[in-house]
Amino acid sequence: MRSLDSWEEADIKACPARAELSDALTSRIGSRLKKRFSEVTVAVCGLGGLGSNIAVSLVRAGIGRLLLVDFDKVDITNLNRQQYKASQIGEFKTEALLSNLLEISPYAEIEVFCVRLNESNYSEILENAGIICEAFDDAEEKSRLVNYVLENMPEKTIVSASGMAGLGTPNDIKTRRISGNFFLCGDGVSSTDSGACLYSARVALCAAHQALTVLRVIAGENDI
Numbered sequence: 001m002r003s004l005d006s007w008e009e010a011d012i013k014a015c016p017a018r019a020e021l022s023d024a025l026t027s028r029i030g031s032r033l034k035k036r037f038s039e040v041t042v043a044v045c046g047l048g049g050l051g052s053n054i055a056v057s058l059v060r061a062g063i064g065r066l067l068l069v070d071f072d073k074v075d076i077t078n079l080n081r082q083q084y085k086a087s088q089i090g091e092f093k094t095e096a097l098l099s100n101l102l103e104i105s106p107y108a109e110i111e112v113f114c115v116r117l118n119e120s121n122y123s124e125i126l127e128n129a130g131i132i133c134e135a136f137d138d139a140e141e142k143s144r145l146v147n148y149v150l151e152n153m154p155e156k157t158i159v160s161a162s163g164m165a166g167l168g169t170p171n172d173i174k175t176r177r178i179s180g181n182f183f184l185c186g187d188g189v190s191s192t193d194s195g196a197c198l199y200s201a202r203v204a205l206c207a208a209h210q211a212l213t214v215l216r217v218i219a220g221e222n223d224i
Contacts, residue, residue, distance in 0.1 A: 015106045018107045021105070021106075021107065022034075025062050029061070029062070033219055034062055036218050036219060036220075037061055037062045037063050037064065037215070037218055038062055038063075038064040039064050040063060040064050040065075040130050040131065040218050041063075041064060041065040041066075041067065041128055041129045041130055041131075042058055042063050042065070042066055042067070042129060042130070042131045042132075042133065042214055043066075043067040043069065043125070043126050043129035043131070043132045043133065044058070044066060044067065044068055044069065044133045044135060045069045045070075045117050045126075045132060045133060045134055045135055045136065045145060046069070046070055046117075046134070046135035046136040046137065046141075047068055047069070047070035047072075047082075047093040047094065047097050047135070048070075048072075048078065048081075048082055048093075048135065048136075048137055049078075049081040049082050049164075049198060049200070049203035049204070049207070050133075050135035050161055050164075050203060050206060050207045050210065051068075051070065051133065051135030051207075052082045052083035052084065052093070052097055053082075053083055053203070053204045053207035053208070053211070054133050054135060054207045054210050054211045054214075055068060055083070055097060055101060056083050056100075056101065056104065057207070057208060057211035057212075058211055058214060058215075059101045059104055059105045059108050059110075060104060060105065061211075061215055062105075063108075063214075064109065065109040065110070065111070066101070066108065066109070066110045066111070067110075067111050067112075067113065067125065067126075067128075067129055068094050068097060068098065068110060068111070068112045068113065069094075069112075069113045069115065069117050069125060070092075070093045070094055070113075070114070071092075071114060071115055071116040072092075072093050073090055073091060073092050073093065074088045074089050074090065074091050074092075074093055074096050075089065076089055080198075080199070080200060081198055081199065081200040081203045081204070083097065083100060084096050084097070084100070085100075092114050094112035094113065094114045095112065095114070098110055098112055113125050117141075117145065118144070119144070119148065122145070122148050122149075122152075123152070123153075126149070126153065126156070129156065130156060130157065131156065131157045131158075131159065131214050131217060131218070132145075132149055132153075132156055132157070132158045132159070133158075133159050133160075133210055133211075133214065134146055134158060134159065134160040134161065135161065135207070135210070142160060142161075142162070145158075145160075146158055146160050146182070150179075150181075150182060154181065155181075156181065157181040157182075157183070157214075157217050158181065158182055158183070159183045159184075159185065159210045159213050159214055159217075160182070160183070160184050160185070160210075161184070161185045161186045161206050161207075161209075161210055162184060162185075162186045162187075162188050163186035163187035163188045163189050163190045163191065163206075164186050164187065164190065164198070164202050164203050164205070164206035165190040165191055165192050165194075165196035165197065165198055165202070166190045166196035166197065166199075166202070167199060167202065168187060168190055168202070170201075170202065170205055172187040172189075173185070173186060173187055173202070173205050173206050173209060174186075174187070174188075174209070175209045175212075175213050175224060176188075177224050183210075183213050183217075183224065185206055185209035185210045185213065186206050186209075
């Protein structure tokens, strides 16, 4: 777990006090939702275009604890849609995103797992998360994680994504409740397999759907 302790001394001196940041967030979202958001642990599985954007939205909302899972490193081709900087090329995504998130919310509780998530470690890594965001690139990895959670962790909420490639209308990106605790975001159709590119705006739109779904679930909004 890393938070403000990982900052350089100069960064700490420039940072607002914890109470000041907390009061500022409360003034925006209210004490009831501030408390609810602060009590939840959310896992973000995959830190690419979806996951890095999801994490930024959730840390800004004051989610109590984030679990970030990815084994990959930042590549120059990631910069067109992922929340990384050119100076972070070659760094592990877990460490690079952690650094970026702490610049936004220096007192956030964030735990990173620089591993490939699979059947051998699903339970160990995800057991303490109340909500799981599936943000993988690979369709088979998406399916395996969703199926595992539905079959073995039915008490947890999982928010997945399918279809955000190309320059299709933003109105095709939707959130659907597939079953009780399973939500699917995206257009459900578009894919890079057909040659469509991934653009920051459309990928971030799908990620925003996922992050908003997480917040709505925590807030008790049932009309999803």
